[in-house]
Amino acid sequence: MSARKKTLLKVIVLGDLGVGKTSLMQQFVNKKFSHQYKATIGADFLTKDLTIDNKTVSLQIWDTAGQERFQSLGVAFYRGADCCVLCYDVTNEKSLNNLSSWKDEFLVQSNVSNPQDFPFIIIGNKIDVDESKKIPSLQKKLLNITNNQLGGLNYPLFETSAKDSINVETAFENVARMALQQEELNGASRNDMNDDYHDAINIHLENDNSGCAC
Amino acid sequence: MQSVSYFPTETHFSKDWEDLQLAHLHNAEIEPAHTKDEVILDAIDRKDALKLAELARQSDGLLNAHLRAKAWPILMDHCHSLTDNEGFLSTLEVNDSEPHKDEDQVLLDIKRLFTILSHFNSFSHEVNSSYTTILSQEDVEAMRKRLYCLIVKVLRKYPCLHYYQGFHDVASIALMVCNDLEDHDDQAFAIVENLALYHLRDFMNPHMGLSINHLKLVPLILEQADPALFQLVRQTSSSYTATYGAFYDYKFFPALLALLTMYSHDVLSFNHVMRVWDFIFSFGAISVSAYIYASFILHSRAKICDELGVKDLEELSSADADLVHKIMSPTFLFAGVSEADLNSVLDKTASLISQWPLVSLFDSSEMANLWFREFNTESVVVTSSKFESDESDSSSVPRIISPSDLPKIVDIQEEQQTKESLYESELFQRAIEQDSLATSVNSLDGNSPSALSLSLLTNSLSNLTAVSSSINSRLSYTSSVILKKLSIQSEELKNNKPTRKETALSVRTNIYKLSLTIGLIGFLLHFLLKHSDVSQGYSSKSFYSLVRKFGTIFSNESFWNNRLVVQASKSAGDLMSAIKDSEFSNWGRYLPEVGLGSVRKSVFALEKMTL
Numbered sequence: 001m002s003a004r005k006k007t008l009l010k011v012i013v014l015g016d017l018g019v020g021k022t023s024l025m026q027q028f029v030n031k032k033f034s035h036q037y038k039a040t041i042g043a044d045f046l047t048k049d050l051t052i053d054n055k056t057v058s059l060q061i062w063d064t065a066g067q068e069r070f071q072s073l074g075v076a077f078y079r080g081a082d083c084c085v086l087c088y089d090v091t092n093e094k095s096l097n098n099l100s101s102w103k104d105e106f107l108v109q110s111n112v113s114n115p116q117d118f119p120f121i122i123i124g125n126k127i128d129v130d131e132s133k134k135i136p137s138l139q140k141k142l143l144n145i146t147n148n149q150l151g152g153l154n155y156p157l158f159e160t161s162a163k164d165s166i167n168v169e170t171a172f173e174n175v176a177r178m179a180l181q182q183e184e185l186n187g188a189s190r191n192d193m194n195d196d197y198h199d200a201i202n203i204h205l206e207n208d209n210s211g212c213a214c
Numbered sequence: 215m216q217s218v219s220y221f222p223t224e225t226h227f228s229k230d231w232e233d234l235q236l237a238h239l240h241n242a243e244i245e246p247a248h249t250k251d252e253v254i255l256d257a258i259d260r261k262d263a264l265k266l267a268e269l270a271r272q273s274d275g276l277l278n279a280h281l282r283a284k285a286w287p288i289l290m291d292h293c294h295s296l297t298d299n300e301g302f303l304s305t306l307e308v309n310d311s312e313p314h315k316d317e318d319q320v321l322l323d324i325k326r327l328f329t330i331l332s333h334f335n336s337f338s339h340e341v342n343s344s345y346t347t348i349l350s351q352e353d354v355e356a357m358r359k360r361l362y363c364l365i366v367k368v369l370r371k372y373p374c375l376h377y378y379q380g381f382h383d384v385a386s387i388a389l390m391v392c393n394d395l396e397d398h399d400d401q402a403f404a405i406v407e408n409l410a411l412y413h414l415r416d417f418m419n420p421h422m423g424l425s426i427n428h429l430k431l432v433p434l435i436l437e438q439a440d441p442a443l444f445q446l447v448r449q450t451s452s453s454y455t456a457t458y459g460a461f462y463d464y465k466f467f468p469a470l471l472a473l474l475t476m477y478s479h480d481v482l483s484f485n486h487v488m489r490v491w492d493f494i495f496s497f498g499a500i501s502v503s504a505y506i507y508a509s510f511i512l513h514s515r516a517k518i519c520d521e522l523g524v525k526d527l528e529e530l531s532s533a534d535a536d537l538v539h540k541i542m543s544p545t546f547l548f549a550g551v552s553e554a555d556l557n558s559v560l561d562k563t564a565s566l567i568s569q570w571p572l573v574s575l576f577d578s579s580e581m582a583n584l585w586f587r588e589f590n591t592e593s594v595v596v597t598s599s600k601f602e603s604d605e606s607d608s609s610s611v612p613r614i615i616s617p618s619d620l621p622k623i624v625d626i627q628e629e630q631q632t633k634e635s636l637y638e639s640e641l642f643q644r645a646i647e648q649d650s651l652a653t654s655v656n657s658l659d660g661n662s663p664s665a666l667s668l669s670l671l672t673n674s675l676s677n678l679t680a681v682s683s684s685i686n687s688r689l690s691y692t693s694s695v696i697l698k699k700l701s702i703q704s705e706e707l708k709n710n711k712p713t714r715k716e717t718a719l720s721v722r723t724n725i726y727k728l729s730l731t732i733g734l735i736g737f738l739l740h741f742l743l744k745h746s747d748v749s750q751g752y753s754s755k756s757f758y759s760l761v762r763k764f765g766t767i768f769s770n771e772s773f774w775n776n777r778l779v780v781q782a783s784k785s786a787g788d789l790m791s792a793i794k795d796s797e798f799s800n801w802g803r804y805l806p807e808v809g810l811g812s813v814r815k816s817v818f819a820l821e822k823m824t825l
Contacts, residue, residue, distance in 0.1 A: 010536070017379075018322050039323045039379045041479060042470035044543055045536065060536065067319060067379045072422050076467050079452060 006049065006058045009179040010080055012110070014102045015087030016095035017066025020125040023162035024087065025063050028172045033163050040065050043077040052176050059176050071105055078110035083119045083179035085171075090124045090159065091133045096141060100149035113186050119178035120155045123171055128161040251277055258284045263291070267496035271564065273557045275492035282488060283392045283401060289495040290408045314369035316377035323382045324362050360399060361389050368406055374621040375410060375418040378425075380474040384409060387478045387487060411615050412598040413500040417474055419624060423631040424593060427585050428473050430464035431504035431575070431595075432511070434582050438570045440512055442527040447542065450535040453642065461645035463638065464581070468542035469507045476503060481544045486556050493560050501572055501595050502563070509563040510547050513555065521546070589634035592627045 013021045022037040029046045045062040062077055064070070078084075084106050088095040103120060112118045124138075135141065146152065156178070158171035250269070254276060257265040266285050269276060276282045365385050369377055385406050392402040416424040436444040448454050453463040472481050477490045494502045511518070515527075521541045524530050540546055551559075572595070576582050586595050615623065 017319070018326070038326055038383075038480060041380045041474060042467060044545060045540065065379060069376070069378060069422050073426075073467065073470075076452060076465065 006056050007180065007183060008058050008060060009082045009176060009183055010060045010062070011083045011085060011175055011179055012062045012064065012078055012081045012106065013085045013087060014064055014106060015066065015085075016089070016092070016098050016102075019066070019087045019089040019092065019095045020162050021066065021087050022063050024123065024125060024160065024168060024171075025061050027162040027165055027168045029061065031165070033165070035163075039067070042070070042073070050173065050176050052173070052180055055180070057176055057180055059172070059179070061172075074105065074109035078106060081106075081110050081112065082182040083121065083175050084110075085121050085123055085175055086155075087123045087125055089126050090135060090138060091126055091129055093135045093141070096124075096135060096138075096145065099145060103150065119182050120150075120153075121171070121175055121178060122155050122157045124157070124159045125162055127159045127166060128164045250274070251281060254281050254285060258288060261288050261291075263288050267498075270492040270496035271560070275489045279391045279488070280394050282492065283395050283398075286391070286491070286495055287401070287404055287408075289498065290405070290412075311370040312373065314366065314373055314377070316369060317366055319379070320362060320365050320369070320377055320382060323379055324358050324365075327358065327361070327382060327386060357389065361386055364389055364399065364402055364406060367403055368410055371407070372410065372617060372620055374624045375415070376420055378417055378474065380471070380479055381410075381414065381418070383475040383478040384414065387476075387484075387491070390484075391488075411620070413594055414476075415594050415624075416500075416627070419627055419631065421628070421631065423635055424590060424627060425470070425474060426465055427590060427593065427634075428501070428504060428595070429466045429469050430582070430585060431501060432466045432469045432508050433464045434575050434579070435505060435508035435566060435570060436511065438575065438578065439508065439566060440515070443511060443515065443518075446518075446527055446530065446533060446538060450533055450538040452535070455535070457642070457645040460648065461642055463642070466542075468539055468544075468547075469504070472507055472544050472548075473503050476500075477506075477544075481548055482551065482556075486551065486553075489556055489560065493563070497567070499595075499598070502567065505563045505566050506559065509559045509566055511542065512562060513559045514547050517541075517546075584634070584637070589630045589637070590627065592623050592630065 013025060015021055017039065022040055023033060025046055026037065027033050029048045040063050043062055043064045045060050047058055047060045049056060049058050051057075062081075064074075064077065084103070086099050086102050088099055099122065107115045107118070124142075127134075142157070146154065156174055158167050158174070160167040160171055162168060254266070254269055257269065258281070266276070266289055270285070270289065276285050361382065365377070365382060368385075369375060385402075388405040388409070389398075389402045392398040392405065395401050410418060416428060419425075433444055433447050436447060447466065448462050449459075451462060451465070453461055453465070471479055475481065476487075476494065478487050481487075482490065490506060493506070494500065518541050519525060519527060522530060522533060522537070570578075572586075576585075576587060586593055590596070
């Protein structure tokens with residue numbers, strides 16, 4: 001187990017329906033954009049290998065359904081996440097206002113060990129659209145939300161266009177870096193949870209050998 | 215002309231079709247028809263649903279959209295006839311009735327619906343089809359509008375049904391199949407209405423709970439048909455890992471997309487969807503969907519082994535849960551499905567159904583018996599599926615639902631669902647209390663080195679956090695219904711005092727939140743302290759860090775922005791300091807009871823409230 005070639009990083013992409021979660025993912029993983037992706041139902045993931053600081057990591061990006069009724073399924077999919085991407089649409093104010101509820105929902109359902117400093121990243125998508133269609137005084141509102149609803153924590157913020165492939169790569173590289181940190185922080189216990197259904201003792205002995213106690 | 219039919223030379227005749235023709239030779243009473251579409255047309259004219267069902271299960275199904283548009287309503291009517299359809303359509307314009315709350319959602323989904331274009335174009339290459347023109351963008355737009363009207367019509371006629379993402383995929387198929395008919399929109403409406411009431415009703419409840427119950431059927435079928443595949447699915451499920459194998463909830467999420475959309479959401483090609491629908495309608499039961507899914511998994515066994523890197527599943531000692539989710543998902547399972555694959559999958563499905571009909575599945579396990587017999591007696595699996603494999607059984611004829619009955623049924627369904635999820639979380643909790651406790655304590659009893667027990671301790675701790683938080687979310691999910699009811703009650707009582715209503719509600723919410731939090735703290739403390747005799751230093755250290763952590767959570771205004779909770783956290787702090795003053799060795803004795811007790815109590819209290 002210590003000979004794991006690649007570090008697997010699990011990333012969950014959340015946000016209101018239609019903000020472009022699937023598009024962002026498709027743009028990043030497959031370098032393609034379609035005007036119309038169908039609504040995502042349930043959850044599925046794509047993987048992409050990246051090199052971050054000379055380390056090869058495999059980014060497992062989970063695309064989720066935006067409709068509210070599917071939120072209760074999070075428990076099944078969020079487990080073991082290393083980073084969470086909160087998306088909004090720069091032309092849709094409601095999607096911006098819902099960011100904090102997505103964050104709270106994620107923390108409740110994912111059961112991360114460090115909710116206070118779990119890595120979140122915020123992506124505002126669709127910056128390619130006309131300036132006139134964008135949310136008026138977006139920066140102010142965003143600042144307001146970060147301060148009042150997201151606990152003043154300065155989550156990294158990216159404005160992207162999945163359509164024109166602006167900033168998507170950069171944003172996800174950042175996601176990978178943050179996820180890697182989180183993984184190193186409590187990777188050991190994560191591995192336990194994933195693999196321990198056969199023989200808890202054996203697996204723990206292996207972990208002890210793998211030198212995580214440094 | 216008749217002699218042609220006795221010795222069919224047409225190449226598209228399938229094997230079983232020839233058998234049928236030969237059978238006709240010996241049956242003078244039945245007038246031999248010439249080709250399969252003539253037989254189908256004949257059956258349609260005679261409204262012979264049994265004959266149509268038989269034809270629908272053959273390897274080329276009901277041949278084309280034109281025949282399907284006429285045959286499906288007969289297959290459906292065989293099970294459930296609808297009344298006053300025309301009355302509704304002729305007297306009620308869409309604009310006249312109250313808008314449904316989900317209409318915006320419908321619009322958003324339809325805007326993004328690609329199916330129409332892609333399906334229609336695949337459609338037009340069909341040989342015997344009357345669709346010859348490839349649709350322009352305008353035509354697609356027109357189709358989208360018609361689809362929107364279709365869905366909105368259904369929702370407005372039955373406001374108690376909730377729209378779910380995926381229902382639009384189902385409706386789009388119905389619309390396309392009926393496109394060739396004169397009264398296409400009415401026909402499509404009849405099909406979609408029938409589907410919504412008798413097949414997809416469970417998915418259109420206010421919450422997802424009952425939809426999840428349908429997913430449980432897939433592992434249940436696998437359990438009988440292929441124990442090794444069942445093991446793979448079970449061992450990678452979160453309920454199983456969290457309880458060390460003490461509890462498995464059968465929730466098979468990879469099948470969600472396929473079952474909710476009846477395989478119509480980018481899952482299979484249009485012609486394959488047609489075949490699958492023929493097959494499902496021929497049984498008149500949505501549970502056939504789950505059998506088909508299980509059959510697909512069985513069919514893909516070799517592919518699954520390949521992906522897991524083993525020759526046979528027996529060799530497999532462990533598997534990654536996410537990978538298993540992926541290979542059990544439609545994108546992997548249905549990739550590159552050929553006509554022949556589909557035929558063998560459907561044949562296999564038919565034999566699965568006759569070998570293990572729902573009745574025998576429900577008899578096979580106590581848990582499965584609960585899902586659709588004890589609880590959820592109003593589920594479509596019970597009310598409009600044929601429970602028996604024996605089709606002549608008249609006792610299983612589903613009853614007809616009138617629009618006025620539907621709200622009651624949906625209410626009952628929701629209520630039963632709440633009870634079931636409460637019951638399930640209780641089972642889950644018991645599994646954790648008994649087995650997880652036993653295993654972790656037992657492993658600590660052995661003379662293991664302290665480093666090992668330390669890692670075991672942290673592991674059981676992290677596992678318990680997972681478990682308790684999932685209980686937490688389950689409870690909050692089930693309680694949302696209760697809270698909703700409470701809010702309605704207080705609204706009635708305090709109509710003139712909205713502020714008091716609000717505070718009353720928020721106090722209730724917070725008392726509830728608080729009790730869960732106390733339960734959670736109790737859980738954690740219990741596990742730290744239970745093992746405190748083994749690694750005292752470690753656990754006391756983490757105990758303090760834990761207290762600090764909860765302190766920060768409580769004091770964080772954005773998280774618990776309520777006076778009540780702040781007070782409670784203060785008293786919780788008092789309690790903790792009191793405990794700190796008392797003897798260290800005594801902690802372990804009292805705290806477990808506090809933790810587990812309060813969770814049990816809140817479950818109990820919730821139960822009482824629902825009764």
